[in-house]
Amino acid sequence: MNYCDLAPSYIRAIAPYQPGKPISELERELGITGIVKLASNENPLGASSAAVAAMQEAIKTIALYPDGNGFELKDALVKRYGVKHANVTLGNGSNDLLELAARAFLTPGDKVVYSAHAFAVYALATQAVGATGISVPAVKGYGHDLKAMQKAAKDNKAKIVFIANPNNPTGTFLSADDLQAFLRGLPPEILVLLDEAYNEYLPENKRYDSVAWMKQYPNLIISRTFSKAYGLAGLRVGYALAHEQVSDMINRVRQPFNVNSVAQAAAVAALRDVSFVKKTFELNQRGMAQITEGLTKLGLEYIPSFGNFVAFRIGGATAMYRRLLELGVIIRPIANYDMADWLRVSIGLESENAKFLSALEKAISQTVNGESK
Ligand SMILES: *Cc1c(COP(=O)(O)O)cnc(C)c1O
Numbered sequence: 001m002n003y004c005d006l007a008p009s010y011i012r013a014i015a016p017y018q019p020g021k022p023i024s025e026l027e028r029e030l031g032i033t034g035i036v037k038l039a040s041n042e043n044p045l046g047a048s049s050a051a052v053a054a055m056q057e058a059i060k061t062i063a064l065y066p067d068g069n070g071f072e073l074k075d076a077l078v079k080r081y082g083v084k085h086a087n088v089t090l091g092n093g094s095n096d097l098l099e100l101a102a103r104a105f106l107t108p109g110d111k112v113v114y115s116a117h118a119f120a121v122y123a124l125a126t127q128a129v130g131a132t133g134i135s136v137p138a139v140k141g142y143g144h145d146l147k148a149m150q151k152a153a154k155d156n157k158a159k160i161v162f163i164a165n166p167n168n169p170t171g172t173f174l175s176a177d178d179l180q181a182f183l184r185g186l187p188p189e190i191l192v193l194l195d196e197a198y199n200e201y202l203p204e205n206k207r208y209d210s211v212a213w214m215k216q217y218p219n220l221i222i223s224r225t226f227s228k229a230y231g232l233a234g235l236r237v238g239y240a241l242a243h244e245q246v247s248d249m250i251n252r253v254r255q256p257f258n259v260n261s262v263a264q265a266a267a268v269a270a271l272r273d274v275s276f277v278k279k280t281f282e283l284n285q286r287g288m289a290q291i292t293e294g295l296t297k298l299g300l301e302y303i304p305s306f307g308n309f310v311a312f313r314i315g316g317a318t319a320m321y322r323r324l325l326e327l328g329v330i331i332r333p334i335a336n337y338d339m340a341d342w343l344r345v346s347i348g349l350e351s352e353n354a355k356f357l358s359a360l361e362k363a364i365s366q367t368v369n370g371e372s373k
Contacts, residue, residue, distance in 0.1 A: 010108070010130040017120055021330050030326065036355050037330040038346040041168065041198075041309045043231030045283060045349075047266070048276035051232060054269035058262045066261035073264045076271050077239055081211045086244035089251055090259045094197055094225035094238025097250070098162070099125045101193055101221060101240070104249040105159055106131040113153045114162040115144040117170050117337050119195060122162035134158065142303050142311075142339075143172035146182040153190050161186070164195045166202070169334045169344040171305025176208030183217045191246065193221045197238075198307040200229035200277055201284055206306065211241060218243040226263075228308060229280050230270040237263040284308045287347035294357035298364060309346040317343050320363055327359040 004012055020039030027035060070090040077088050091097035098121050106112065108130030114122040116138045126133040136152050139145045144163060153161050163182075165174045183192060194210055214220050225238035237259055240250065270276070288310065295302050295312050302312040311334065314320050321333045321343055332344040345356060 008130060010127055014124060014127050015336070017124060018336055020332050021325070023330065026325060026328075026330060030328075032328055035328045035330065036348065036352045038309075038348045038352060038356055039330045039332045039344075040233065041228055041307065041346045042233050043229065043280055043308075044287075044347070044352060045231060045276070045280055047231040048270050048273040050273045050276070051230070051266040051270040054265040055235075055262050058265035062261065064261070066257050066259065066264055068256045070259055070264055073237075073239075073259075073267050073271075076268050077241075080271060081241060083211065083214070083241055084244065087214070087241050087247055089240045089242070089247050089254070090264070091223075091238045091240065091254070092258045092260075092263075093227060093236040094195065094223045094240070095121055096236070096254070096258060097223045097238055097240040098122065098193065098195065099128065100250045100254050101160065101191070102126060102129050102131065103253045105191060111156040111158040112160045112162065113149055113156070113158045115149060115164075115167070117142050117167070117339060118144065118162065119164045119168050119197075120336065122164075126160075131159070138170075138172075141172065142170040143167070144174060146174065146178055150182055150185050153186060158190055160191045160193055162193050162195065164197070166198045166306040168197065168307060169309065169311050169332070169337055169339070169342075170303050171307045171310055172303065173202070173206060173306040175206075176210075179208070179210070180213065183213065183220060186219070188217075188219045191219050191221060192217070193223060195223050197223070197225045197228055199224060201281060201308050202306055203285075214241065214243065218246075221246060226267050226270055229277050230267070231276075231280070232263070232266055232270060235263040235266055236260075237267045283349070284347050287350065287353050290350065290353045291345060291347060291357065294353070294360075298357075298361060309344050311339065311342045311344045313341050314343055314364075315341065316367060317341050319367070320360075323363040323366065324356075324359050327362060329356050329359045331356070 023035045074088045102125040106129045110131040112126040113134045136149045221242040223240045227233035300312045
């Protein structure tokens with residue numbers, strides 16, 4: 001008996017998500033310490049001290065179930081964005097919301113549109129419910145081809161279009177004008193899930209108010225997370241803003257207590273700590289300049305990025321990734337994004353970025369000298 005055969009064929013066809021290698025795992029494998037992890041777009045500053053204090057306070061009542069309705073966190077979001085409680089859904093990370101949207105609206109055979117090189121979870125969430133993903137080739141420079149995506153969505157009568165802005169792992173950005181043109185040309189029965197996990201990293205002149213667009217485009221779902229700029233990746237908390245009927249449907253398929261109490265408390269505090277997010281943004285700007293200048297000095301091509309990471313092209317990417325591991329630096333191979341010649345590095349502290357760049361230089365020179373395996 002092969003128990004895999006008990007699962008539907010679309011489940012058996014799923015290629016599991018490949019997360020960044022944890023520091024503890026590399027420590028066990030190599031018996032070294034002082035490892036730098038720039039592999040999962042985490043916040044190198046950690047979490048805001050206000051969020052940490054809120055977590056410590058929340059631990060005191062950990063024996064109690066969380067507020068299944070997440071009132072306080074929703075209320076903080078309602079005040080921040082000028083929406084109603086009924087527009088907000090909380091998730092165990094924003095990943096949860098991507099899956100919940102898929103589960104609420106898709107049945108086997110439904111079509112879903114996303115871009116090539118887009119965040120891997122869109123395909124996973126689609127496949128997990130037996131829907132059919134349509135991956136639209138990217139434009140030159142690896143960005144989403146919104147015109148082609150719009151056509152694919154209409155031609156195939158797609159139920160959901162996933163858009164990442166900025167996208168991970170490419171870091172590419174879509175302007176407010178392009179996004180609005182995309183929404184304008186789409187019938188209201190096609191849902192658009194705009195994933196803004198890196199929204200807080202956008203420079204002032206690229207910012208746009210997608211929440212305001214929800215009035216005009218009731219098919220728009222916006223997802224955001226506390227994992228990236230807010231530094232709470234380990235806690236798992238994110239949220240979606242959507243039309244109240246859309247929220248209602250998503251709410252029906254979530255676990256009753258999908259966001260734990262510590263996470264709810266931390267997220268409220270994190271949302272208030274505006275100066276921490278600002279500090280994070282500024283550190284990222286400096287780090288991005290440091291890393292991209294370093295890559296340029298090494299003669300490497302990179303994709304200009306609007307996130308807290310950057311993808312760069314390098315010959316023998318897999319071997320380079322492994323060599324960097326041996327040198328105590330964990331970054332991310334992205335061959336599973338159909339980018340086999342590329343690696344993605346997250347922006348860290350200045351010292352971490354420097355360690356990455358010097359390890360990369362060393363790895364390249366060793367390869368040139370033929371010492372590499
Ligand atoms: C990291 C990331 C997310 C979700 O992260 P969570 O930790 O689940 O909130 C969503 N979308 C993109 C594009 C990401 O890179």
